[in-house]
């Protein structure tokens with residue numbers, strides 16, 4: 106069993122309205138691993154995240170996405186969520202009138218089961234998670250992402266990550282818009298959720314700062330819908346110094 | 356049973372859509388004449404002034420053209436000769452549920468009314484077709500002099516109060532449907548709250564149409580004496596028939612100085628009901644009138660709760676939501692007239708249209724030249740769930756005093772794929788996600804309702820969202 110990867114993406118091609126965006130992606134994350142994806146604007150990072158999560162607008166032309174050996178591609182987004190896939194959005198959507206506290210309870214109930222969303226157990230883990238992310242209690246009665254600042258939205262994504270306890274967490278630029286303390290808090294949260302467990306994470310980012318805290322097992326560079334380089338933490342430093350130009354040759 | 360099947364296809368999952376066999380004790384032939392009007396009055400042994408008022412109203416109804424305000428071409432489809440104007444299914448109004456005829460009691464039990472009464476109401480009236488079949492009020496309120504009766508009993512027991520206020524807010528010449536109601540009214544609520552008495556828990560009336568081609572014309576009059584307060588809640592349903600029914604009520608509110616009336620409605624009509632209602636209140640000095648009005652279902656609803664701010668410092672609020680599904684048009688809004696200085700008003704209108712439904716906001720706010728320092732605020736939000744549906748706003752403001760402060764905002768939004776995807780990524784099915792967005796949109800309305808009603812409305816909307824995903 107130890108040999109089964111948590112996430113295996115092979116020759117994935119996907120696009121929207123006859124426009125190919127992902128042009129053959131291969132990626133494998135093992136249990137307990139954290140990987141990172143870097144790449145220029147428009148290179149296909151968010152599209153990769155959306156396709157893993159099952160955004161209905163994108164069409165998969167070819168390839169496979171397996172979670173613990175089982176294909177995700179035929180499942181709807183909410184079914185994937187219940188299988189343990191989580192996406193922290195680059196641009197979280199607001200839902201006016203939907204209270205945060207209510208929404209969190211409903212989401213935990215859908216994904217982890219009714220019992221997990223009830224009683225003192227839920228209240229305690231909610232309280233603890235909010236404290237660790239410096240989210241004031243008053244947020245529970247606010248509306249989901251409605252009027253949240255950029256950084257507050259990102260903290261709220263991580264709060265959901267901590268409560269939903271997914272097998273695979275995809276973080277799409279969660280560090281953009283967070284202050285320095287926020288980045289450290291998020292990194293600690295991710296480490297605690299993944300290291301030494303059977304879960305895994307895929308962190309999409311433009312900056313090496315979050316990676317210094319998380320220390321990913323592997324970094325991949327995405328360019329025009331393909332992974333053009335993979336390596337250890339040193340790759341992030343190199344990209345930050347030299348940009349993406351040097352990768353363009355091959 | 357045939358009707359039920361047809362109805363299911365027509366309206367989807369309308370959950371109050373069953374009907375009982377019709378066991379009427381008195382039923383009038385279809386159609387309307389002066390004779391029918393006199394007969395209704397006679398049957399109820401009314402004082403002659405009421406009979407004459409009915410006849411006068413009938414004559415006005417005949418002469419009066421259809422309203423020009425609203426979706427008037429749908430109104431032309433109403434066939435007044437095919438409507439039954441009076442139908443009695445029970446001999447009397449009971450004070451104990453046990454004494455209500457079994458089949459009628461079953462209906463109200465299925466709708467959860469007796470249960471709600473025990474838990475959170477000060478009093479209940481249940482009207483079935485034309486007459487109230489059940490009525491009760493908490494004893495302590497009765498001891499404080501609060502009158503809560505069905506309108507017919509009100510006229511019988513308190514003719515002086517009724518004569519003084521009946522038609523004082525909505526004159527019989529007001530519009531064609533108000534005239535019709537005045538001619539053939541039956542049932543409805545009569546409430547008087549004495550000076551300084553606060554009725555803490557809401558009182559409720561529940562209106563049920565059961566028979567086919569039925570016209571329900573209840574008449575409600577609420578008088579809050581100086582410094583008193585009351586919250587009145589009204590609910591309505593009807594079975595889903597393939598032929599049309601007409602619900603044409605008149606509601607008159609009198610808020611005397613310093614009093615507070617809140618009138619909450621959840622109408623959940625099946626999609627064969629014309630719902631044409633005239634609701635109006637007069638607010639005297641420092642009084643406050645609030646209409647909280649939820650319209651779900653019906654074929655055509657035309658309803659514009661109105662407040663006349665007659666006394667200085669009075670305040671009006673109209674909060675309404677409307678949901679229009681397939682083949683439905685909700686034409687709703689508000690009318691507020693600022694006649695005195697330092698009066699304030701607030702209108703919040705929220706409409707959702709789906710599967711080709713049409714929601715319109717139609718509003719009228721006026722400020723008279725003598726009324727100084729008035730404040731008015733109008734907000735209309737529409738949410739459209741698909742390409743086939745429609746939403747329009749027709750706001751009118753006539754402000755004839757330069758010291759007035761007016762605010763007006765309108766927005767139309769659509770549910771985006773990204774918003775749905777966000778909620779779905781948290782484990783919620785597409786239908787659940789849509790219901791979350793819709794209930795969120797209605798939240799500013801729902802939070803004004805008693806808790807039990809809010810839950811009920813959320814469940815209703817979740818049901819409406821079922822099967823709505825292509």
Ligand SMILES: Nc1ncnc2c1ncn2[C@@H]1O[C@H](COP(=O)(O)OP(=O)(O)OP(=O)(O)O)[C@@H](O)[C@H]1O
Pocket residue numbers: 121126144145146147148149150151152153162195
């Ligand atoms: N819904 C869409 N409709 C049309 N084109 C799209 C859509 N989503 C993505 N694209 C296109 O696909 C390409 C990849 O976009 P994607 O959002 O995946 O980039 P990204 O790597 O996340 O960029 P960034 O760093 O700016 O977030 C871009 O050219 C983008 O314009």
Ligand SMILES: [Mg+2]
Pocket residue numbers: 150151152195277
């Ligand atoms: Mg992106």
